Amino acid sequence: MQKAGYLLKSMCVVGLALSAAGPVMADDKKPVLRVLSYNINGLPAPLKKNKRPLYERIAEILRDRREAGTQPHVVVLQEAFDKGSRIVADTSGYSYAVKGPGRRDTSKAGSAHWTQGTRRAYAQRPTPQKITGSGLYILSDFPIVDAKYKAFDSDACAGLDCLSNKAIQFARIETPFASEPIDIVNSHFNSRGSAKAPGKITLKAHKRQTDTLAKFLDQFRTGHPIVIAGDFNTKQDKRYAYFREHVPLVDAGENCLGNKTLCLVAEGTKEDELLYRTNDKQFYDGNATVSLTPIWMARNFDELLDGRPLSDHLGYEVHYEVTVRD
Amino acid sequence: MTRAFALILLAAFALSIGVHANDVDANRGGRPIYIEADEFEDDRKRDSWAGQLGFGLSAAPRFIGADEHLASLGFDLRLSYKDRFFIENNRVGAALYRSRFLRSGIIGRWNLGRIDNGNLNAFNTIAEVDEAFEVGAFAATSFYKLFLSTEVYFGASDSLKGASFEVEAGYTFEPDSEWRITPIIGAVWASSDYIDTFFGVPDGNPDFEAYNPSAGFYETYVELATERRLGKNWLLKGNFRFSELLNDAADSPIVQSAEGSSGQLEAFVGIVWLF
Numbered sequence: 001m002q003k004a005g006y007l008l009k010s011m012c013v014v015g016l017a018l019s020a021a022g023p024v025m026a027d028d029k030k031p032v033l034r035v036l037s038y039n040i041n042g043l044p045a046p047l048k049k050n051k052r053p054l055y056e057r058i059a060e061i062l063r064d065r066r067e068a069g070t071q072p073h074v075v076v077l078q079e080a081f082d083k084g085s086r087i088v089a090d091t092s093g094y095s096y097a098v099k100g101p102g103r104r105d106t107s108k109a110g111s112a113h114w115t116q117g118t119r120r121a122y123a124q125r126p127t128p129q130k131i132t133g134s135g136l137y138i139l140s141d142f143p144i145v146d147a148k149y150k151a152f153d154s155d156a157c158a159g160l161d162c163l164s165n166k167a168i169q170f171a172r173i174e175t176p177f178a179s180e181p182i183d184i185v186n187s188h189f190n191s192r193g194s195a196k197a198p199g200k201i202t203l204k205a206h207k208r209q210t211d212t213l214a215k216f217l218d219q220f221r222t223g224h225p226i227v228i229a230g231d232f233n234t235k236q237d238k239r240y241a242y243f244r245e246h247v248p249l250v251d252a253g254e255n256c257l258g259n260k261t262l263c264l265v266a267e268g269t270k271e272d273e274l275l276y277r278t279n280d281k282q283f284y285d286g287n288a289t290v291s292l293t294p295i296w297m298a299r300n301f302d303e304l305l306d307g308r309p310l311s312d313h314l315g316y317e318v319h320y321e322v323t324v325r326d
Numbered sequence: 327m328t329r330a331f332a333l334i335l336l337a338a339f340a341l342s343i344g345v346h347a348n349d350v351d352a353n354r355g356g357r358p359i360y361i362e363a364d365e366f367e368d369d370r371k372r373d374s375w376a377g378q379l380g381f382g383l384s385a386a387p388r389f390i391g392a393d394e395h396l397a398s399l400g401f402d403l404r405l406s407y408k409d410r411f412f413i414e415n416n417r418v419g420a421a422l423y424r425s426r427f428l429r430s431g432i433i434g435r436w437n438l439g440r441i442d443n444g445n446l447n448a449f450n451t452i453a454e455v456d457e458a459f460e461v462g463a464f465a466a467t468s469f470y471k472l473f474l475s476t477e478v479y480f481g482a483s484d485s486l487k488g489a490s491f492e493v494e495a496g497y498t499f500e501p502d503s504e505w506r507i508t509p510i511i512g513a514v515w516a517s518s519d520y521i522d523t524f525f526g527v528p529d530g531n532p533d534f535e536a537y538n539p540s541a542g543f544y545e546t547y548v549e550l551a552t553e554r555r556l557g558k559n560w561l562l563k564g565n566f567r568f569s570e571l572l573n574d575a576a577d578s579p580i581v582q583s584a585e586g587s588s589g590q591l592e593a594f595v596g597i598v599w600l601f
Contacts, residue, residue, distance in 0.1 A: 089358065090357045090358070091357075094358045095358055095359060096358050096359050096361060097358035097359070097360050097361065098360070098361045098363050099360060099363075100363075101363075101365070105365065106365055120414070120464070120466055120473075120475045122412055122414075122419060122421050122429055122431060122433075122464060122466060122475075123429060123466035123467075123468055123473055123475055129426065129468065129469075129470075139358060144361045147361045147362070147363035147364070148363055148364050148365070148366050149363045149364075149365060149366070150365070150366040151365070160470075162470070163470060169363065170363075171361075171363075197500070198500075198501065198502065200502050201500060201502060216366055219366060220366075
């Protein structure tokens with residue numbers, strides 16, 4: 001009894017020591033994959049100016065969390081269009097990164113697109129004219145063993161969103177939590193009001209992007225657990241319904257808020273901003289041997305820097321407990 | 327012994343739970359290793375050839391400056407090869423320079439001249455202008471749905487001399503995903519030789535006083551081009567263009583006569599097959 005008591009006391013001491021250096025949100029003993037999706041609003045100048053301090057602060061927060069051992073293992077960024085926004089990817093301490101397609105990377109002309117309707121044949125372009133790249137990054141603490149992308153075809157965009165080479169990013173990472181890799185997908189879907197196009201057109205483009213995601217998930221997925229995170233612009237009911245119908249994964253927000261005994265919501269996070277009043281989302285799925293379970297969620301990065309928000313979006317962070325079944 | 331056993335267990339425990347913490351460098355700095363991503367292979371292949379062929383009704387002045395307009399069966403043929411070589415109705419060309427914002431190259435145009443003076447007695451004394459081939463260059467730029475294009479032509483035959491220069495700009499609206507409307511404005515400048523060919527009157531004409539027009543902008547136009555997608559390979563297409571002759575062209579005795587008009591209308595409505 002004395003031995004057992006000593007052992008228990010010793011384990012408690014070590015556990016406390018580790019928790020001070022490790023994650024404060026989740027139980028450190030559990031294998032937990034922490035994934036952050038963050039639209040950093042990195043529009044290029046002159047649309048946005050003097051953004052560098054904001055990017056530096058975002059990177060600083062991620063570094064501080066790294067020092068505390070609570071950093072997200074995987075960060076997926078959207079709207080990192082501005083060259084300066086690369087600070088976030090380069091200085092936040094991640095070991096591996098994949099950048100989404102640039103403006104020159106292939107984006108195919110769709111079956112119907114405005115570039116084909118220009119007046120003169122010689123003014124038509126074999127590929128759509130893009131002004132910026134995809135603005136996507138996947139950052140990872142763990143090795144990325146495979147990475148692919150699919151730029152949306154030109155008929156899968158509407159309005160001003162067509163100016164950027166919007167895409168889907170796929171990365172396969174090897175984590176210490178399971179013997180098999182975990183797939184990470186990042187994307188930024190067509191906006192509604194910001195696109196400055198009629199609602200019917202933006203909805204159609206969004207559906208086509210959903211179709212594209214569903215199609216290429218079929219190609220990329222080989223049965224590994226998967227997390228899809230990004231700015232899916234699914235706040236509109238019709239968009240969300242179509243997305244869920246065609247991308248049969250679990251909504252992390254729905255699962256977490258439906259199992260509050262297993263999943264904690266960070267203080268200050270509004271539940272509806274995890275569910276449907278948000279364009280930032282995460283979806284996931286496990287397989288027969290590895291399951292993912294959201295155990296903590298937050299809308300973070302809500303501080304102001306000199307009175308300015310860091311972005312026009314909040315971070316959307318989910319901690320997934322990784323359970324391996326024998 | 328008890329203490330040693332506990333420490334061994336403690337070490338094993340710490341190692342087992344420390345796996346996750348140790349795989350991440352808490353103090354890591356510097357740039358990450360950037361992994362190159364491959365593009366997904368898509369099953370959509372782009373053909374080298376692309377084109378469209380339209381049939382329908384067209385309307386146009388009997389000749390430039392005429393008041394009488396004729397309706398006839400119209401065709402609309404556009405063909406391109408590797409987005410470099412193109413045929414567009416009476417024009418043929420090649421894009422030699424292609425960048426993100428500019429395309430330019432050589433172009434040729436089959437000018438229909440004025441071979442149909444009609445039965446207008448007043449013009450029987452005005453010589454026909456034979457069909458002729460013109461050579462020139464083009465440059466075009468576009469930004470989003472806004473485009474600007476220019477073409478310059480030089481007459482390469484005895485029947486049509488001089489140079490002409492066209493500039494036009496337009497913007498494509500998409501009321502819905504299957505309907506496009508493109509308003510266009512444009513203007514045409516020509517040298518004195520070119521304008522004289524169509525609007526001048528030589529000395530000794532029994533019906534008109536001699537007239538030698540000068541170089542300048544001689545035409546402006548507004549056009550509405552619209553396309554309604556009927557299916558994957560089919561369009562309903564309409565073009566409606568109103569031109570106003572200007573300056574020395576508008577003052578030409580031909581245009582000022584009872585059979586002439588400075589207002590010109592051209593239109594095409596038809597079904598277009600995309601291939």
